[in-house]
Amino acid sequence: MSKVLEVRDLVVEYRHGRNSFRALQGVSLSVNQGETLALVGESGCGKTTLAKAVLGLQPFAGSIILDGHEVDGVRLGQASSVGVVWQDPYASLDPRWRVGDLIQEPGSVTQQNIELGPLMQKCGLGEAFAKRYPHQMSGGQRQRVAIARAIALQPPLVICDEPTSALDLSVQAQILNLLKDLQAEVGCAYLYISHDLATVRYVSDRIAVMYLGKIVEEGPTEAVFQNPRHPYTKLLIDSALTADNIGQLPEAEDQESRIVPEVGCPFSPRCMKVQAECLKTLPTLEGEKQRVACFYPLS
Numbered sequence: 001m002s003k004v005l006e007v008r009d010l011v012v013e014y015r016h017g018r019n020s021f022r023a024l025q026g027v028s029l030s031v032n033q034g035e036t037l038a039l040v041g042e043s044g045c046g047k048t049t050l051a052k053a054v055l056g057l058q059p060f061a062g063s064i065i066l067d068g069h070e071v072d073g074v075r076l077g078q079a080s081s082v083g084v085v086w087q088d089p090y091a092s093l094d095p096r097w098r099v100g101d102l103i104q105e106p107g108s109v110t111q112q113n114i115e116l117g118p119l120m121q122k123c124g125l126g127e128a129f130a131k132r133y134p135h136q137m138s139g140g141q142r143q144r145v146a147i148a149r150a151i152a153l154q155p156p157l158v159i160c161d162e163p164t165s166a167l168d169l170s171v172q173a174q175i176l177n178l179l180k181d182l183q184a185e186v187g188c189a190y191l192y193i194s195h196d197l198a199t200v201r202y203v204s205d206r207i208a209v210m211y212l213g214k215i216v217e218e219g220p221t222e223a224v225f226q227n228p229r230h231p232y233t234k235l236l237i238d239s240a241l242t243a244d245n246i247g248q249l250p251e252a253e254d255q256e257s258r259i260v261p262e263v264g265c266p267f268s269p270r271c272m273k274v275q276a277e278c279l280k281t282l283p284t285l286e287g288e289k290q291r292v293a294c295f296y297p298l299s
Ligand SMILES: Nc1ncnc2c1ncn2[C@@H]1O[C@H](COP(=O)(O)OP(=O)(O)O)[C@@H](O)[C@H]1O
Pocket: 014, 015, 023, 041, 042, 043, 044, 045, 046, 047, 048, 049, 050, 254, 255, 256
């Protein structure tokens, strides 16, 4: 199966004054044509940082191959390779532009013709919306505009970074179904970023679980949900089932305020199954279909 995205050994560092902080510590993942890979993990683990690196918005070390091109900054015509839907439909659309112009912008940048009417209809927007401004629309409608823009040039990959978490519950389901329907129709792959395990289980084929800037488990979604092998994945799934807000992860502390050991497994300070080896050596992802970075995985 051909890959639309291949990320290898991705490292991103942010500067905090004189110190630097590694938000991504060598992440490798890939997305196959037409599939949905969910990237999950607590707030602050580095999900948006990865999205920004793939979009050329964030300097990084390592390699990212997107639609056959090595990513090295923002490329002209990039919207033909990757679309993006951000979390906040209020901040991500320029308020001075009419909806029709917003949706057609990727086409004008690349001098491609976009048939506005059919595209809007596909995204559940009547053509009358074309003349409106974003502030005249609801959150759900704005997210439909963002989705229309993202798929306007039919890119093989669309990154969705928490696309429903700013929306009301009833609207969330509509947007999820729209994303699913569009995928069935146009065949795009999704990198679906979320901390909401219930929606992840609903939309994704495969899942990658991130903890403090590293992937700790990766595999087919149902296999991972039914038989999580990393203690962190199990903790996530268990806490999502018991949280008041069903499907949501518990509120996490800020990443830097957590104890991150300098050697050994990053999860060892929180792990119930920790042993001597976990404090000395960093485990790498091992396995065939379901891969886990743990010396003592759950069976
Ligand atoms: N522009 C930035 N400058 C400095 N630190 C940042 C910046 N963006 C994110 N971070 C830090 O990097 C870590 C990962 O952030 P982020 O990728 O936004 O996580 P997530 O999307 O999983 O919530 C966090 O600790 C966050 O505080």
